[in-house]
Amino acid sequence: xxxxxxxxxxxxxxxxxxxxxxxxxxxxxxxxxxxxxxxxxxxxxxxxxxxxxxxxxxxxxxxxxxxxxxxxxxxxxxxxxxxxxxxxxxxxxxxxxxxxxxxxxxxxxxxxxxxxxxxxxxxxxxxxxxxxxxxxxxxxxxxxxxxx
Numbered sequence: 001x002x003x004x005x006x007x008x009x010x011x012x013x014x015x016x017x018x019x020x021x022x023x024x025x026x027x028x029x030x031x032x033x034x035x036x037x038x039x040x041x042x043x044x045x046x047x048x049x050x051x052x053x054x055x056x057x058x059x060x061x062x063x064x065x066x067x068x069x070x071x072x073x074x075x076x077x078x079x080x081x082x083x084x085x086x087x088x089x090x091x092x093x094x095x096x097x098x099x100x101x102x103x104x105x106x107x108x109x110x111x112x113x114x115x116x117x118x119x120x121x122x123x124x125x126x127x128x129x130x131x132x133x134x135x136x137x138x139x140x141x142x143x144x145x146x147x148x
Contacts (some may be wrong), residue, residue, distance in 0.1 A: 005046070005113045005114070005115065006114045006119050006123045007111050007112060007113045007114065007128045008111060008112050008126050008127055009109070009111040009136060010109070010110045010131060010132045010134040010135050010138055011107055011108060011109045011110070011138070012107075012110075012138040012139065012141075012142055013101070013105065013107055013108075013142075014105070014107075014108050014109050014141065014142045014145055014146065014147060015104060015105055016093075016105075016145045017103060017104055017106070017147050018075045018098045018100045019075055020056075021098055021106055021108060021141070021145055022050070022074065022098060022104065024025055024093060024141065025078055025096055025141075026045050026078070027081065027100075028041035028042070028043070028044070028051075029043070033142055033144075034141070034143075034144035035134055035137055035140050035141070036056065036074065036083050036137070036140055037055060037057070037058075037133040037134070037137035038053055038054070038055050038056075038137060038138045039054055039055075039056055040053060040054040041053045041054075043069075045069055045078060046069060046072065047069055047070075047071075047072050047073055048068060048069060048070075048078055049069045049143075050066060050068055050141060051054070051067050051068070051069065052064070052065070052066050052067075052068070053065055053066075053067065054066065056132065056133075057129055057132070057133045058131070058132045058133055058136060059128065059129060059132065060107055060129060062107065065082050065084075066082055067080035067081055067082035067094065068080060068081060068082070070093065070108065071095075073126070074095065075098060075100075076098055077095065077096065077097050077098075078095075078096045079093055079094060079095040080093070080094050080095070081093040081094070082094075082139045083116075084148065087115075087116065087119060088116060089112070089116050089117055089118050090116040090118045090119070091114070091115040091116050092112050092113070092114050093113045093114075093115075094112050095109070095110070095111050095113070096108070096109070096110055097109035097110075108138060108141065110134045110137065110138055110144075112126075112130060112134075114126070114144050
């Protein structure tokens with residue numbers, strides 16, 4: 001029996017093509033113009049590239065983190081992982097997934113998987129602290145893509 005990896009999972013239907021949504025997700029320089037959760041990402045989306053991001057959770061103080069792009073499948077998946085203190089302590093992997101439903105409708109999945117010895121002690125807080133921010137970003141993305 002495999003052990004389930006703790007995660008926060010959100011999704012939203014967006015009336016747009018997968019290419020349009022993908023292009024917005026990769027346009028890190030313009031996140032601040034539409035995204036109230038992740039307002040800034042420095043770096044690029046190439047595999048193994050380092051990024052630096054600034055998040056503004058609905059509850060709490062702004063968070064800055066560094067990550068490495070660990071997955072980039074055009075029009076499907078963009079993911080990065082990082083850590084806090086050390087990988088054995090707290091290692092999140094942030095994932096954007098696009099599932100095409102039709103030519104102009106996609107399911108946007110926004111999730112984060114967690115590893116590390118701190119997870120049993122904080123996993124009960126993650127849906128509130130992280131999940132609410134994901135939901136805000138999902139709505140921001142939907143509004144921006146559908147109106148532009």
